[in-house]
Amino acid sequence: xxxxxxxVIFGAGIAGLWTFHRxxxxxxxxxxxxxxAIGCGQTLASQGIIHSGLKFAIAGxxxxxxxxxxxxxEIWRSALKGEGEVDLTTARKAADSQLLLVPGGLIGNLSKIxxxxxxxKNVREINARDWPEPITQSGFKGSVIFMDExxxxxxxxxxxxxxxYRNAIRKIPADISADPMAFLESQNIRAKKIIFTGxxxxxxxxxxxxxxxxxxVQHRPLxxxxxxxxPFPLFAHLVGTSEKPVATITTHKARDGALIWYLGGGVAxxxxxxxxxxxxxxxxxAFASYLPDLDLSAVRWSxxxxxxxxxxxxxxxxxxxxxxxxxxENCLYAxxxxxxxxxxxxxxxxxxxxxxxxxxxxxxxDWSFLPPxxxxxxxxxxxxxxx
Numbered sequence: 001x002x003x004x005x006x007x008v009i010f011g012a013g014i015a016g017l018w019t020f021h022r023x024x025x026x027x028x029x030x031x032x033x034x035x036x037a038i039g040c041g042q043t044l045a046s047q048g049i050i051h052s053g054l055k056f057a058i059a060g061x062x063x064x065x066x067x068x069x070x071x072x073x074e075i076w077r078s079a080l081k082g083e084g085e086v087d088l089t090t091a092r093k094a095a096d097s098q099l100l101l102v103p104g105g106l107i108g109n110l111s112k113i114x115x116x117x118x119x120x121k122n123v124r125e126i127n128a129r130d131w132p133e134p135i136t137q138s139g140f141k142g143s144v145i146f147m148d149e150x151x152x153x154x155x156x157x158x159x160x161x162x163x164x165y166r167n168a169i170r171k172i173p174a175d176i177s178a179d180p181m182a183f184l185e186s187q188n189i190r191a192k193k194i195i196f197t198g199x200x201x202x203x204x205x206x207x208x209x210x211x212x213x214x215x216x217v218q219h220r221p222l223x224x225x226x227x228x229x230x231p232f233p234l235f236a237h238l239v240g241t242s243e244k245p246v247a248t249i250t251t252h253k254a255r256d257g258a259l260i261w262y263l264g265g266g267v268a269x270x271x272x273x274x275x276x277x278x279x280x281x282x283x284x285x286a287f288a289s290y291l292p293d294l295d296l297s298a299v300r301w302s303x304x305x306x307x308x309x310x311x312x313x314x315x316x317x318x319x320x321x322x323x324x325x326x327x328x329e330n331c332l333y334a335x336x337x338x339x340x341x342x343x344x345x346x347x348x349x350x351x352x353x354x355x356x357x358x359x360x361x362x363x364x365x366d367w368s369f370l371p372p373x374x375x376x377x378x379x380x381x382x383x384x385x386x387x
Contacts (some may be wrong), residue, residue: 003189006237006361007028007353010180010205011197011371013043013171013336015153015323017161018342019195020348022085024165027360031065031189031367032169034300035177039158040376042199043339045306046225047250047264048094048157050076050150073150079343086343091160092153094252099126099236101220102143103292134232139293150248151235155378170370177201181209187263187370192358195332195349196357200309211328214311217335221272224304225263225279226380228254231294237265238290244269247286250285260380272305276386279303309336323348337368 009016010035023030038167050073079088079366107128176183196202206212237245267282280301287294323345326333336345
């Protein structure tokens with residue numbers, strides 16, 4: 001039995017899956033390991049937004065991040081059409097576009113940015129008479145900006161990436177996941193290149209193997225908010241004057257059909273062990289300011305703690321402006337830093353393989369002797385709700 005794949009990847013989040021999918025399509029004998037469930041952790045915790053960079057530039061913050069991120073949506077749109085190496089034709093879009101809700105007085109900055117064409121096309125102010133009816137009824141006062149920015153249904157994206165090559169996605173036992181090299185040795189698996197995409201687990205593994213020289217990470221904990229039943233479908237950024245929106249709202253459907261608002265942005269920027277009431281209070285304050293006529297009397301609340309870990313930013317602000325790739329011996333340690341950057345990170349990894357002349361073997365190994373791994377749940381399907 002062949003146990004010498006071309007590439008082994010640890011971590012079946014968006015970074016590992018996107019790269020794995022591309023490698024398999026190119027003919028690499030790639031093997032992907034996950035210790036919990038496909039997409040668990042930061043990927044399923046994301047809001048599914050394929051950022052174009054506009055929201056980061058509202059207060060004149062036109063940075064390397066805003067410019068580099070603006071090229072990403074088209075790559076994802078091509079994948080949704082089945083064009084290129086990544087096939088997302090079976091994935092679903094949660095929304096084709098989003099709104100920026102900008103209070104009166106802030107629209108000047110936004111107009112200047114759009115006028116300079118800093119961040120691309122398909123951004124426009126919506127005339128008040130054409131606002132979506134729920135926005136009008138919510139009591140919002142200000143400007144509503146249409147933004148041609150996708151929101152994806154992440155569980156369906158994970159399935160689209162994983163299902164074609166499911167036999168090569170296997171489970172590593174949790175009790176040995178902290179020492180993946182030992183696990184590979186125990187299975188007599190020897191790969192030409194080993195790639196770690198496990199976010200929080202990358203640095204401890206690198207330290208364990210003396211691979212951490214020059215490697216720095218940063219922690220940006222979040223406590224994402226959830227409420228149900230959502231008053232109406234909404235995909236919007238409530239814009240303030242900082243780099244982060246006051247709140248970012250995406251809408252999702254739970255398994256039981258309930259409509260969920262998933263809340264990120266400023267309302268989620270707090271310690272992950274903060275009480276749910278902190279998110280509730282921040283969200284209610286934001287809604288009272290932006291959507292004052294919203295009736296939340298019948299909703300229930302929940303929160304999802306996230307220990308978000310990524311390669312340390314070298315940017316002017318704390319916000320990472322590119323993926324991070326750290327090299328040590330025959331290993332690569334990778335962080336996309338944002339869902340949007342998964343294609344860019346995979347380009348970086350493939351470029352490294354090209355430099356090292358690691359080519360596809362065109363072998364397809366049967367890995368069914370290793371245990372399979374299941375898909376993770378969306379946060380709202382395992383949430384504990386409170387009034």
